[in-house]
Each structure stands twice: as structure tokens, then as C-alpha cells.
Amino acid sequence: MNHKGAHQPRRRKFKSARLVDGEYDEKPWAATKHPKLKWERAIFYGAVGIGVAIGAIICYMAYASVTDHSYCMILDDSFQSIDKNVWDFEIQRGGFGSGTFEWTTDDPKNAYTDIDGLHIVPTLTTDTTPISKGQIVDNFVLNLTTDGTCTTKGVDNCSIRSNKTAGTIINPVRSARLSTKGKKSMTYGKVEVVAKMPKGNWLWPAIWMMPEKDTYGKWPASGEIDIAESRGNWGDDYSSGGRDSIVSALHWGPVAEADAFWKTSGQNRLRRTDYSKSFHTFGVEWSENYLFTYIDSRLLQVFFVKFNRYRSMWDRGGFGQTIVNHSALFDPWSQTGRPSTPFDQPFYLILNVAVGGTNGFFPDGVGNKPWGDQSPTAMKEFWDGQAGWYPTWGEGDTRGLTVRSVKMWKQGAC
Structure with a gap:
């Protein structure tokens, strides 16, 4: 505490009692150079230079291992419209094998273009059809x-009857799914999609590829390439993130129960922002020897798979020791002699x-997920939780x- 007007004693400047008279050298050790000093510096800077050189060589070798192929562009769409020569709508209500709740349509409310490009937008069925809330459930x-x-x-893919007693309901949400199947596909090449992800709980956007034919059997025996998937939810609840995260993967396995996607997957997570805030480039580069996905630049890879590291994908998965439903698995791939099988066939974009x-x-x-995956009335449970998720959209x-x-682009010259 200070009292105004109180006498403040004057501080004396510190003075050494040992050094009273004369001058003294502040750094006597700097007056004479040690004869070994120049060698120590040479060794230090030489080691730094060698480390930088080794790092550069390692980086160059890693970069050079990804061959720069020649490519031929087969699709360049900036979505002035939805070109029917390129895109088809996949219309159904059966969940596409994932038990999803949307009814996919070609309704212009669910898929349209404007100055920003193509929009794929989910809507409530009651908002975009004459179906009432009562009819949704019964x-x-x-x-x-x-x-x-x-x-x-x-x-089941094309029809449903709502029944209050059974808990079966009409798909309460409509959305869209566009694909290039039968029109634009490639075996080895590149894809780049510039896109902005949606915001809203339980929305599941995806940019991905599927094989034109089930050459090696039903999913996932013939493969699947997920370039970019996300969740519309905020990411704090998920170890693999929500809309702040992008997940990429290859799905492959002799049967669905042995899908080995977890061996060929990766994610990229943003800090202090998310993928619904701005546009990003989501890409895949794919050859006979490797496949990797990336965001904005080839330098930001989400995952990288080197096919010829193993003799076959059967060996990569270790399926020879796997038993499913008390039976040994059948090897659908090794007979081709190609390590990339099943990723050696034409794939289209979705x-x-x-x-x-x-x-x-x-x-x-x-x-706060409002439904259970094993529930026979999962879609109704989702719909009953509308008050919780719809405001987030x-x-x-x-x-x-x-x-x-x-x-x-397809690999090779045009």
C-alpha cells in the first residue's frame, strides 16, 4: 500500500567491493581462440549438412517411387447442368446395403445446379411430396x-407399406445419388472432385467408386474405393471425427463379414474448422502398383497402398487363416497373378x-444417436428423434x- 506524500528513500546504485579501481575485461575467455574450436564448428556444420542431404535423398526417393504417369482426361464437368450423357440418378428406397434411411430421387429439390455447382440436398419427405406425417407412419x-x-x-428396394403396429414407415427423408456407371469409368488413372461437405446431424456425404461389374463376386469381393466420406455431425463425439474429418478407404474381402477395409484406410482431421466451411479438392491416384487418396495436393495423402508389397490381396488380408460361419474362405483374386486384384477393373464414380x-x-x-443399428424399427426411431437432429441441418x-x-483421367495417352 502507498501513502501519498510519504518519504521514499533513495536507492543506491550497486557497486562491487572487489572491483573498485581500474578496468577489467568482461569476457577474458573471448580474447584467445581455442585451436580446436574451428574443428568443432566444422564437425557440427558438416553433420548438419549431411543430415539435410540424407533427408533430401529420402524425400526424393519417396516422391520418385510414385511414378508420374501420362494421363488422358475423360471427364471435365463444372456442372452448368446435370449432363445426362455423364450422370444417372440411382432411385430407390432400400438403403443401398448400409441400411440408410433416405429415398433417393431425381427431384430438382434434391439435386440441382446453380452458380456454385451441383447441390445434393436432403429434404423431409413431408416437405417435398403430398405424403402427410400420418401417412409416413401408417x-x-x-x-x-x-x-x-x-x-x-x-x-424392398422399390416399395414399402407404412404400418403403425409393425413400426415400418415410409422413408422420412429424400436425397439424391448420382453415378457415372456405364458412361464414364476407368481402370487406373486419377479423379479430382472439388466439393464442400454438408452440415447437419446424421448426414453422410460420400465421393466414391464402384466396379462396373462384379468380376470377382458380390461386395466387397470386387472392391470399393472411398475417396472421401464424412459425417455432418460435429466431430467431438467421434474418434474418427465428424464434419471436421475426411475418411478414405478401400473395401475388399472374399465375403462381407471379412471386409478388410481397416487395413487400407486413413483419415485427415482439421483443427478449428471443418469441411463444410470451404471447398477442397478430394482426389485419388491409382495405378497397377499403388493407390492413394489426397486432399488439395498429392502431398497431403489420406492413405497410401502399395499393391506389389504383397503377392496378392488375399495374402495382404491373411484370409487363409480366417474362418467365417464355420467355413474356410475362397480366394477370388490370386488366380489373376496381379497384386492389385480386385482393383484392376473399370470403376465408376458416385x-x-x-x-x-x-x-x-x-x-x-x-x-445422442436416436436409433439402434440392430433395431427392426431403426428408421422409425430416427424419425421420432426429428426434434433433435432437424434443427442442426x-x-x-x-x-x-x-x-x-x-x-x-484414365492412365495412358489419349
Whole structure:
């Protein structure tokens, strides 16, 4: 505490009692150079130089190991419109093998273009059809085969009857799924998609590839290439992230129960922002010897797989020691003699926004998930939780995947 006007004693400057008179050298050790000093410096800087050189050689060898192939562009779409010569709509309501809850359509409310590019936007079924909330849950038949719109086969994929007692409901959300199947595909090459991910709980955007034919058997025996997948949820609840994270993977296995995607996958997670805030380039480069996915630049790889590290994908997976349903597995790939099999066939591109699902992409009990994957009424549980998730979707196209451009090159000269 200070008292105004109180006498403050004057401080004396410190003075050494040992050094009273005369001058003295502040750094006597600097007056004479030690004869070994120049060698110590030479050794130090020489070691630094050698370390830098070795690091440069390692970086160059890693870069050189990824061959720069020649490529021929087969698709360059900036989405002035949805070109029917390139894209087809996949229309169904069966969940595409992942138990997702959306009904995919070709409705312009779910897929359209504007100055920003292509928008794939999920909507509530009650907002974009005459189907009422009461009909969603009871006494209404949706039959896409009768309507002439279903693009696949199977009763469950094309039709559903809502029944309050059974807990079966009409798909409460509509979205879109576009693919280049039968129109633009490649075996080895590159794909780059410039896109912005959606924001909203239980939205599942994906940029991915599937084989034109099931050459080696049903999924995943013939492979799947996931270039970029994300969750619309905020990422804190998930070890692999939400909309702040991009996941890439190869799916492969002799049967679905032995999908070995976890051996060929990776993720990239942002800090203090997320992939719904701005556009990024999501790419894949694929050859007979390797495949890797990247974000914005080939230098930012999400995962890298060197095929010829193993004799075959069968050996990579170690499936010879695997038993499923009390039976040994059949090797569908090694007979080709190519280490990249099944990733040695034509693959096409898919762009879509799914909603929910029962395959574990959204783990049970995480993020206030309102349904259980094993529940026979999972879709109804999701719909009953609408008050929790729908406000997170926001307005307009922010709930959708926005694609500014798609470029595809096949390996080799044009």
C-alpha cells in the first residue's frame, strides 16, 4: 500500500567491493581462440549438412517411387447442368446395403445446379411430396416400381407399406445419388472432385467408386474405393471425427463379414474448422502398383497402398487363416497373378448424401444417436428423434454436398 506524500528513500546504485579501481575485461575467455574450436564448428556444420542431404535423398526417393504417369482426361464437368450423357440418378428406397434411411430421387429439390455447382440436398419427405406425417407412419404404400422410377430390382428396394403396429414407415427423408456407371469409368488413372461437405446431424456425404461389374463376386469381393466420406455431425463425439474429418478407404474381402477395409484406410482431421466451411479438392491416384487418396495436393495423402508389397490381396488380408460361419474362405483374386486384384477393373464414380444407416458408420450410443443399428424399427426411431437432429441441418444448400467440379483421367495417352 502507498501513502501519498510519504518519504521514499533513495536507492543506491550497486557497486562491487572487489572491483573498485581500474578496468577489467568482461569476457577474458573471448580474447584467445581455442585451436580446436574451428574443428568443432566444422564437425557440427558438416553433420548438419549431411543430415539435410540424407533427408533430401529420402524425400526424393519417396516422391520418385510414385511414378508420374501420362494421363488422358475423360471427364471435365463444372456442372452448368446435370449432363445426362455423364450422370444417372440411382432411385430407390432400400438403403443401398448400409441400411440408410433416405429415398433417393431425381427431384430438382434434391439435386440441382446453380452458380456454385451441383447441390445434393436432403429434404423431409413431408416437405417435398403430398405424403402427410400420418401417412409416413401408417397406411400408405410407396411403390417406385409402379411409379416407373425405381432403378434397381427387389421388392424392398422399390416399395414399402407404412404400418403403425409393425413400426415400418415410409422413408422420412429424400436425397439424391448420382453415378457415372456405364458412361464414364476407368481402370487406373486419377479423379479430382472439388466439393464442400454438408452440415447437419446424421448426414453422410460420400465421393466414391464402384466396379462396373462384379468380376470377382458380390461386395466387397470386387472392391470399393472411398475417396472421401464424412459425417455432418460435429466431430467431438467421434474418434474418427465428424464434419471436421475426411475418411478414405478401400473395401475388399472374399465375403462381407471379412471386409478388410481397416487395413487400407486413413483419415485427415482439421483443427478449428471443418469441411463444410470451404471447398477442397478430394482426389485419388491409382495405378497397377499403388493407390492413394489426397486432399488439395498429392502431398497431403489420406492413405497410401502399395499393391506389389504383397503377392496378392488375399495374402495382404491373411484370409487363409480366417474362418467365417464355420467355413474356410475362397480366394477370388490370386488366380489373376496381379497384386492389385480386385482393383484392376473399370470403376465408376458416385456422388451422394445418405442419411443415417445401420452399418455402424454412426456407432450406437454416440452423439445422442436416436436409433439402434440392430433395431427392426431403426428408421422409425430416427424419425421420432426429428426434434433433435432437424434443427442442426440449417437452411438451403448448407445441408447438402456442393460439388464445384469433377475431373477424371484414365492412365495412358489419349
